[in-house]
Amino acid sequence: MKREIVIIGGGPAGLAAALAAKEAGAKDVLILERDVRLGGILNQCIHNGFGLHTFKEELTGPEYAARFEEKVMETDAEVWLSTMVLSLSKDRVITAVSREKGLVTIEAGAVILAMGCRERSRGALNIPGFRPAGIYSAGTAQRLVNMEGQMPGHEVVILGSGDIGLIMARRMTLEGAKVKVVAELQPYSGGLKRNIVQCLDDYGIPLKLSHTVTEIRGKDRVTGVVISEVDDRLQPIPGTEEYYSCDTLLLSVGLIPENELSTGAGVELSRATNGPTVNERLMTSVPGVFACGNVLHVHDLVDYVSEEAAAAGRAAAEYIANGQPERSGGAEIPIAVGGGVRYTVPSAVDPAHMPELLTVRFRVGNIYKNVYTSVYFDGERVLHRKKQVMAPGEMEQVVLKRADLLGKNVGKITVTTEED
Amino acid sequence: MYDVAVIGAGVIGCAIARELTRYTGSVVVVEKGEDVCTGTSKANSAIVHGGFDAENGTMKAKMNVLGNRMMTRISEELDVPFRRNGAFVLCFQEEDRPALETLYERGVKNGLTDLSIVSGDEARKMEPNLSENVVAALWCPSSGIVCPFELTLGFAENAAKNGAEFRFLSGVTGVARGEDGFTLETESGEIRAKAVVNAAGVYADRIHDLLLPHDYTVTARRGEYCLCDKTVGGLVDRTIFQLPTKLGKGVLVTPTVHGNLLLGPTAEDTDDKEYTAxxxxxxADLQKRAALSVKSLPTRQVITSFSGLRAHTDVDDFILREAAPGFFEAAGIESPGLTSAPVIGEMMAEKIAAALGLSKRADFDPIRKGVPHIYSLPEEERRAYIEKDPLYGSIVCRCETVSEGEIRDAIRRTPGATTLDGVKRRTRAGMGRCQAGFCSPRVMEILSRELGLPLSGIRKNTPASVLVYGKTK
Known part of the structure; x- marks a missing residue:
């Protein structure tokens, strides 16, 4: 079967990409979604705070997803639910399977990767101890509570202060559980400031920075954990062990973009983001394969996912309509990072193909106070903006103007932080 | 009254039970856990050893060599993933070369004909990621890797198919001899049998002591392991051992039969037979030592770590005997126990059958088909499965690509999966890189539906391993 634009994933990224592709004139758009419904992880995010940027109001996750879903349904984009993509080739041939359709092979004109991310597991952390029931990633616990209506535990310790962990601290408390402590390995939280205030402070849940779980006790079900302070090399300090009895350990220790399909297609990944390296059109190293949302890099706010995904949708539509050039190689200006900046998305820009205004998103690797974000075109500083606090948990952005770059023969763009 | 009661549903107990079903007579397997393969059999190196390691003349040496030879047939009969990938034993220093030669000679005396000693360069030519510090290596092409879960399940399911019964959650608390046989007191009631087989792993000494004077002690020797993602499963193709030196026994680096990379084990004796932490x-220690074998160890790709308990005895050899009339023992089965399981099963069954005067059955069916792993089949076969039953097209575990159909099948088998871990060992659902983050709620739902239990009745493994406590507010 031949299709024009195939979007892998029907979460917030896939929905916004589909909508934008249709609005940009794409004729044939197909969304492949592995779950039984559209909306992805938003379906289990029943707290509010979504859509402040996009809709100027506070929506819950399902409400936010519904807004996009309704708009997509008004178009003639096609959706296949309960459909798992098994493989993607570099020629954009997709193999997928579902109960209804069986095994299907699709030749796609363009592919938009929108598979999202998964949570880092206990195994990846090498936490010693037993392997009892009662250890859940925060997202799994969120699904159990919000989708299945089941209580995963009564006395909870949370390791990691990522946003889902913080949200679940509040959620478990509201369901009557006692959340004893949130331990964070780093000297700063990985979550949004507003979540620390609204989910921990408001409920009197202590956040222990520079602490980690060093032992899990209980052979059948968790009976307790040992928490230790860590030094500046993040190694546990002997003598600081503190025992917490609990029946549940929730892990919110990082999200990993789900790029197994991408690597199968030969898509080049960034070591900093674990997502594809993309250019100004969000095209990956494989021609005609675009990426957006958490599969590209982990976001904090769904509004930015939608915005980014819309750009990918438009780019895919344009790629189909105009037979856009493959990645322009030599004409792309690389974006280098400096100071505390860990990465940028995109990581290269071709002025000939960029929109009038291009949002470049980035994250810093530590807490920075009163530093400047600067952008250089070769040696020339073109942006210098002071910010009170920058933190790893909050995505930053700068906007590049096409007019500033077109025909200027810039060899390198640098996004950096500076003391002055 | 059964003819034979086998205590322990590990790989040894299940192998003995399966081989016993070749004979007339009834067999029951009595297990303290909730499933087969819940002790030593589920947490080990999963190696089919060549047979050069065991001391000449020991039961370990004899069983190892015979078991290795049988594994091809057994894996075909029981549909068990098995591959003869070969093994290297690495020597890092010229001064240790005599020890390598000793190992070679021991292997030859044990009956191996395929051993050779190769130079470091020759070894690196076959395994490019081996450390530059390797000066020589023992090469054993007949060494292999096997799925220990499937081997145990294969024996168990085939035993069940041929009439053996399984009694789970039935820890044995008493063994008494009566006029016509034995009475086992268990946590689920009495079981009577003419003969008893003690295959209780790390608890074999306690079972022994329930009937006979203390004779040997089983010490749980803990081994810790790290399992790495399939993306680095190809770091080495062979199993890489280290030559034991005065610095220690060394740890292995090996691909698993499913394509992951396994590192370990450590070795530490513990008094606690349940101490699998x-x-x-x-x-840290096993990673440090495994790193000696290869150029670059992918420790960032570790997806889980675990530990297993080897049943080490002060006898330091397998105990395979009729300890008292009608009371048989297969005890102290540490490495190379997995390799030896097929022949231990065969040999013990022969002994028992002879003692009870059982004869061979004509209708024994040696063939067992495992739960089909649909997504490792060729496309046409896969398509046929999905057309026959659309549930095979509904993917539950994304990381290992396991369908709802396979999970349902695993639950409906005999003995079937009743827990998350039972499903995991039978289908690999939850064994991948996300470690059941995505699929566990769905597997719980399928278990709930198939077993007719509420979600709060579903367990990870043991009866106390509660997953959820019932409805939210």
Missing amino acids: TTAFGL
């Missing part, structure tokens, strides 16, 4: 020291 990992330790910070152990995990």
Whole structure:
């Protein structure tokens, strides 16, 4: 079967990409979604705070997803639910399977990767101890509570202060559980400031920075954990062990973009983001394969996912309509990072193909106070903006103007932080 | 009254039970856990050893060599993933070369004909990621890797198919001899049998002591392991051992039969027969030592760590005997126990059948088909499965590509999966890189539906391993 634009994933990224592709004139758009419904992880995010940027109001996750879903349904984009993509080739041939359709092979004109991310597991952390029931990633616990209506535990310790962990601290408390402590390995939280205030402070849940779980006790079900302070090399300090009895350990220790399909297609990944390296059109190293949302890099706010995904949708539509050039190689200006900046998305820009205004998103690797974000075109500083606090948990952005770059023969763009 | 009661549903107990079903007579397997393969059999190196390691003349040496030879047939009969990938034993220093030669000679005396000693360069030519510090290596092409879960399940399911019964959650608390046989007191009631087989792993000494005077002690020797993602499963193709030196026994680096990379084990004796915890020291130590074997160890790709308990005895050899009339023992089965399981099963069954005067059955069916792993089949076969039953097209575990159909099948088998871990060992659902983050709620739902239990009745493994406590507010 031949299709024009195939979007892998029907979460917030896939929905916004589909909508934008249709609005940009794409004729044939197909969304492949592995779950039984559209909306992805938003379906289990029943707290509010979504859509402040996009809709100027506070929506819950399902409400936010519904807004996009309704708009997509008004178009003639096609959706296949309960459909798992098994493989993607570099020629954009997709193999997928579902109960209804069986095994299907699709030749796609363009592919938009929108598979999202998964949570880092206990195994990846090498936490010693037993392997009892009662250890859940925060997202799994969120699904159990919000989708299945089941209580995963009564006395909870949370390791990691990522946003889902913080949200679940509040959620478990509201369901009557006692959340004893949130331990964070780093000297700063990985979550949004507003979540620390609204989910921990408001409920009197202590956040222990520079602490980690060093032992899990209980052979059948968790009976307790040992928490230790860590030094500046993040190694546990002997003598600081503190025992917490609990029946549940929730892990919110990082999200990993789900790029197994991408690597199968030969898509080049960034070591900093674990997502594809993309250019100004969000095209990956494989021609005609675009990426957006958490599969590209982990976001904090769904509004930015939608915005980014819309750009990918438009780019895919344009790629189909105009037979856009493959990645322009030599004409792309690389974006280098400096100071505390860990990465940028995109990581290269071709002025000939960029929109009038291009949002470049980035994250810093530590807490920075009163530093400047600067952008250089070769040696020339073109942006210098002071910010009170920058933190790893909050995505930053700068906007590049096409007019500033077109025909200027810039060899390198640098996004950096500076003391002055 | 059964003819034979086998205590322990590990790989040894299940192998003995399966081989016993070749004979007339009834067989029951009595297990304290909730499933087969819940002790030593589920947490080990999963190696089919060549047979050069065991001391000449020991039961370990004899069983190892015979078991290795049988594994091809057994894996075909029981549909068990098995591959003869070969093994290297690495020597890092010229001064240790005599020890390598000793190992070679021991292997030859044990009956191996395929051993050779190769130079470091020759070894690196076959395994490019081996450390530059390797000066020589023992090469054993007949060494292999096997799925220990499937081997145990294969024996168990085939035993069940041929009439053996399984009694789970039935820890044995008493063994008494009567006029016509034995009475086992268990946590689920009495079981009577003419003969008893003690295959209780780390608890074999306690079972022994229930009937006979103390004779040997089984010490749980803990081994910790790290399992790495399939993306680095190809780091080495062969199993890489280290030559034991005065610095220690060394740890292995090996691909698993499913394509992951396994590192370990450590070795530490413990008094606690249930102490399967990992330790910070152990995990760090095994990674440090495994790193000696290869150029670059992918420790960032570790997806889980675990520890297993080997049944080490003060006898330091397998105990395979009729300890008292009608009371048989297969005890102290540490490495190379997995390799030896097929022949231990065969040999013990022969002994028992002879003692009870059982004869061979004509209708024994040696063939067992495992739960089909649909997504490792060729496309046409896969398509046929999905057309026959659309549930095979509904993917539950994304990381290992396991369908709802396979999970349902695993639950409906005999003995079938009743827990998350039971499903995991039978289908690999939850064994991948996300470690059941995505699929566990769905597997719980399928278990709930198939077993007719509420979600709060579903367990990870043991009856106390509650997953959820019932409805939210």
